Amino acid sequence: MVLDVRTRRARVDGREVDLSAREYALAEVFLTNPGQVLSREQLLDHVWGFDFDPGSNVVDVYVGYLRRKFGAATISTVRGMGYRFNG
Incomplete structure (x- = not known):
């Protein structure tokens, strides 16, 4: 998975994925951690x-x-703690 910060676009397995502004912001937090x-x-x-x-x-949504x-x-999902990005 690749996020292009400059164009605010995401690519998964070579295909472009449309993300809303909030989805992009959440994906960015996961990818930086x-x-x-x-x-x-x-x-x-x-994000919010x-x-x-x-x-x-x-x-969750x-x-x-x-x-x-x-x-x-x-x-x-890490039960009782939150979420982990596995990349």
């Missing part, structure tokens, strides 16, 4: 900002969008 477990709170802070409701399931676009095995 490969293999690291990121909590929902960390992802909310980086401090004023977003921490009880929201918006992170957007992780689901990225899994559909990048492949289910790309992002793992």
